[in-house]
Amino acid sequence: MLEKFIRTVKRHNMFQKGDGIVVGVSGGPDSIALLHLFWRIREEYDLKLYAVHLNHQFRGEEADEDADYVRRFCENIGVKAFIFSKNVSLYSKEKGITFEEAGREIRYGLFDEVMKKMNANKIAVAQNMDDQAETVLMRLMRGTGLEGLSAIDYVRDEKIIRPILDIRRKEIEDYCNEYNLKPRIDKTNLEAVYTRNRIRLELIPYIEKYFNKNIKETLSRTTNIIREDKDFLNIAAKKAYHQVVIKNNSDIRINKKAFEEKHPAIQRRILREAINQSMGELKDVQHKHIEKLLDFIKYGSVGREIHLPKGIYAVLDYDAMMIKKGKRKIERDEFEYNINIGETLNIKEDKAFLKAVVIDRKDIKNISKGQDKKYFDFDKIKSHLIVRNRRNGDRFTPFGMKGSKKLKDFFIDEKISREERDKIPLVCDGEEIIWVIGHRMSENYKVEKETKNVLVIIYKKYS
Amino acid sequence: MLEKFIRTVKRHNMFQKGDGIVVGVSGGPDSIALLHLFWRIREEYDLKLYAVHLNHQFRGEEADEDADYVRRFCENIGVKAFIFSKNVSLYSKEKGITFEEAGREIRYGLFDEVMKKMNANKIAVAQNMDDQAETVLMRLMRGTGLEGLSAIDYVRDEKIIRPILDIRRKEIEDYCNEYNLKPRIDKTNLEAVYTRNRIRLELIPYIEKYFNKNIKETLSRTTNIIREDKDFLNIAAKKAYHQVVIKNNSDIRINKKAFEEKHPAIQRRILREAINQSMGELKDVQHKHIEKLLDFIKYGSVGREIHLPKGIYAVLDYDAMMIKKGKRKIERDEFEYNINIGETLNIKEDKAFLKAVVIDRKDIKNISKGQDKKYFDFDKIKSHLIVRNRRNGDRFTPFGMKGSKKLKDFFIDEKISREERDKIPLVCDGEEIIWVIGHRMSENYKVEKETKNVLVIIYKKYS
Known part of the structure; x- marks a missing residue:
């Protein structure tokens, strides 16, 4: 594995002799193996290594144990460790961004801070080939162009490097066993956990079984070709931009x-x-x-x-x-977001998070009930899910009713003031409203005896 | 649907008023709807329409009935039909190509023939949005670059047009019902039926359920963006080619x-x-x-x-x-092919077709036995399947034996002459030989009690 690591590092010119490298270390197998690999070549390449760990303060004791583990690991091998602790959850609420975005923002901020302080020049992070393959599939399924399909870059801004992007998760785990590194179980990759887990545990094994045993290598190769195509197009576009655009x-x-x-x-x-x-x-x-x-x-x-x-x-x-x-006055502040199953969506206009997941009917009893949660028959969804505020002409079929009525009339019946009406988020299946959040769900999407898959939508105000 | 058809036709400049259009008609829903759509606009756009049908002589009576249906359908709407009948199977053997390749070659030859004869200038074929989505996924899983990801072109060589590429299969079937067109059940799309069916019946429904309800539209949009990127790169490459290459x-x-x-x-x-x-x-x-x-x-x-x-x-x-x-003498004629599950592979060097499929253990009894067929434990396959002739240093673990021996020694024991040895195709899992075709399979891949998925490899000489 050391060879693969060095090959990747050389092919992408990731660092020079004498460089200072900040390594992001969660304590999971990927980042521990990454740090260990750097440590093994530190003398040959005259590297100065610094480990940075962020305690997200999210899983209480466990998070503290992760931090302790990283501290001890670094002490043992003689690498200077910077352990930070931040309330990511609070930060995300203050800034109105998701937990994942907040974590990333804080982490990269700390990497930069340590880099400057220690006069280092590179930041190494630990994505692997499996992450790469999962990312391509996720982006492809969501819709993307070349930009998205080229997935995770080996080197970004000549600063952030990903030296184990050609190595499979399995190899990394084997490496950790071989060297008895005893990494922590990696729970910090919180980004789109639901979607990613499905891709990792179901979709990729399925593709390996029926279509291509080496799908991860195949996707990795594809992204590498596409990345160069993208790069060429971006260079051409940059040149063209200055021939076409004047900024004032x-x-x-x-x-x-x-x-x-x-x-x-x-x-x-x-x-x-x-x-x-x-x-x-x-x-x-x-x-x-x-x-x-x-x-x-x-x-x-x-x-x-x-x-x-x-x-x-x-x-x-x-x-x-x-x-x-826009200095211009907009008549009404319209908002609209696509809902991706499994991801947390931040609806800034209402200061709330929305999350949608799909579960088997039989698992419904395992989920706690609550006002901020609604169940829908997933197989009745015809189009794509969005959440938005009202538009002229909206209609709605309130739960328990037959036939639709004007949304406006529903609001009047419910005695909702005009000012409030514009703020209420509506979950829609394409054009059709399936949930007037805080008020009523649609009759047309209710869970029935025959329902097999249940769409659970959770809506939580954060202020 | 007529509107969608016209929108696609206009956006891609598929034809001009007064054009003569040859329509490929298998008799299935796609091609019948395509012909019907053209027929509806023929007067407005002053089109001259010609239908071309090829009887593949493959499914006996059924194929004859398809041809009859197309003839009658065209008579009814007053479109001139050209019905051809060719022994595609024989042609494929003579030319040493697969049945699918042979069918395509003959069909496009006939389209050209009719086009010239009738002084027409376009050939319309009936791929739909589902075909597009399936093709992208298939190519992606096999490994491809931009070329492959841009999938099926709307217009090719300014001659071949695909006017229903933005329409979903379901819409086409509904259209056929609405106009009572009674198409034949489409069995002519023989290309990679196994892989395609899995993608159509399992993979896409799975993605629709858990990731993106509109995956087909999403993939279609992605290919459309990528196609333009590809086009730009190809223009740039063509220009560069002439600056770099001299042909003599x-x-x-x-x-x-x-x-x-x-x-x-x-x-x-x-x-x-x-x-x-x-x-x-x-x-x-x-x-x-x-x-x-x-x-x-x-x-x-x-x-x-x-x-x-x-x-x-x-x-x-x-x-x-x-x-x-190459005028150069090659020491030995080496051959090597990748095996894609579900597809027929033509091994010209041995004049034979090879096909690999994966079935459930319990379905094994439904398959007829034969010398040209071998069963392997699919879950023991570690890498990708290839078929090739021998290389220096090959080793093999014959069925019933423990430990491997040199392939050369196996050949000697089996009394196979030197000349023969170079011709014998070997099915391999990466580097490891799993079947010396015509002689012995490997002990390491045999089906056992615990086997869940069985790899069936069929090998048939065609001469």
Whole structure:
């Protein structure tokens, strides 16, 4: 395994002799093996190693034991360890982001802090080949482009390195046994645990059995080819961007004629970068937004506007499309999010987390009841799940009723004030409302005798 | 559905007013709906329609009934039908290609023939959105690059069009019911039926249930984005090719310095195209061949050679790599094929077809016995399945024996002549021989009491 590690490190130029390397160590097999591998080559490559561990304060004693284990492990091999303890849960609530996002933000912040303090220059993290394969499948199933399919990068920003990305989880576990490292059981990979576990424990074994015994290697190889294709496209797009776009403070001006001469693959990337420049991030930008903009710049009429998330909007001029940041007054604050089964969604507008899972009917009794939880017949879902606030023309079939009524009339019957109405989140199956959160679920989705799969939606206010 | 059809047709510029269109019609729901849709718009767009049906002579009466149905259907709506009948099975044996390849070759030959005869200019075929999604998943699981992930093209060579590629199979079936078209049950899609059926009946429903209800639309969208990325890369590669490569008869000369200045994504495409130019096709060229060449041109020593399939080889000069077609004498004709579960493989060197399927232990009694069939414990397979002839150093554990022996000694014990030895195909699990075809299977892979999944390998000489 040491050979594989060195091969990956060399192929991707991960560090130079004499470098200082900050290693993120959760205490699980991956990060412990990573640290141990670095430790074995530290003299040959004259490396200065620093371990960073974050106690998430999430699983009480267990988390403390993880921290202790990392401290002792590092002491034993003589590597300086920085152990931090942060209330990730609190931080996530304060910033209105999910627990996973909060954990990542804090961790990388600490890595940077230690890197600067110790005058190091690289941050090593411990994703493996299984993580890579799972990520590709997850992204593919959710919908993605080249960006997503190229999955986890070996090197990012010439700073973050992933030296065990070509090594399988099984090999890492064997390595830990061989060297008697006794890692902690890895529970810190909290990101989309549900989806990832299904991919890991069901989907990949199924594919291995019936389609390709080496699916992990195959996917890893595919992402490596795709990553280079992506890289080439991004270089080309960057060059094109400066031929097409003029930035003036926060306003972005895209020259129509220059834009039209570019290839559609490049056009899409120019639009993404323009939004990125204006918005400061791309997190809430979806494929449909880019397609909308593409249509707009091609076929829209001069003077028209279209709206994008976070108050960004685009206006058409005679020879350009401008992307601006919204001083404009929006009539009503609309929000809409896709629900991915198994993931926690942060609905900032209502300061709440939403999570959807699917369970077998027979497991329903194992779940505690509560007002913040509703059950639906999953097989009645026809389209994709979203959560949004009301739109004009919404209709609803309240539980216990036959036939639908206007949502507005339902609100009136329920004596909900106008101000409140705009804030109430609605879970929908495509166009159809299945749950008016806090009020009523739909008759059309109730769990019945024949129900096999139950969709459980949990909704929790965090303030 | 007519609207969706027209939208796809317009978006991809599939035809012009006044065009003559040859429609491939198997008689199944997809092709019947496709023909019916064209028929409905024929006057508005001034189209001349011709239906082409091929009777594969494979399922006797049923195939004749399919042909009759297509003839009557076309008569009813007043579309000229060309019904052909060919012995596809015989053709496949004569040409040493699989039944599926033979069917495709003959069909497209006939489409071209009718197109020329009737002075038409387009060929319409009936793949749908489900086919698209299945193809992406199949390719992804087998390993592929952008080329494969972009899956089925809407338009190919400005001639072959696929106007129902955005429509789901279910919609097509509903359409056939609505218009009472009574299509034949589609059995003609013989390509990789086993793998495809598993994807269609198990994998996609599983993904729909646990990950994404709209996986088909998602995959279709992904392929559409990727197709444009691929297109851009191919345009760039084509341009680069002519800056780097000089062709002299069948010899291809790749300038090292010019090559090295290109991006790796482009370098790979230049190498593929160079092999294509030299070999005339890319069918047997695998990812590993391209990687080998890439390493060779970068790090190889002047004067060295490496071999590629079909007698193609590469030689290094001081300032160039040459790709040549082999007058050179090869010491022994080596062959090697990957075995994909569920597909028929043609082993030309031994004039035989090989097919591998996996079944449940309990279904073993439903399968007829025979010398050309062997059973293995599928769960004992550790790597990927290949079939090849012998290599130096091969070892083998014959059925009923403990411990391995040299394959050479096995051949001597079995009194197999030297000439014969090179021809005998060996099924291998990675490096390990599991079946010396025609002689003995391996002790290490036998079906035992605990065996759950049985790998059945069928091997049939066709001459």
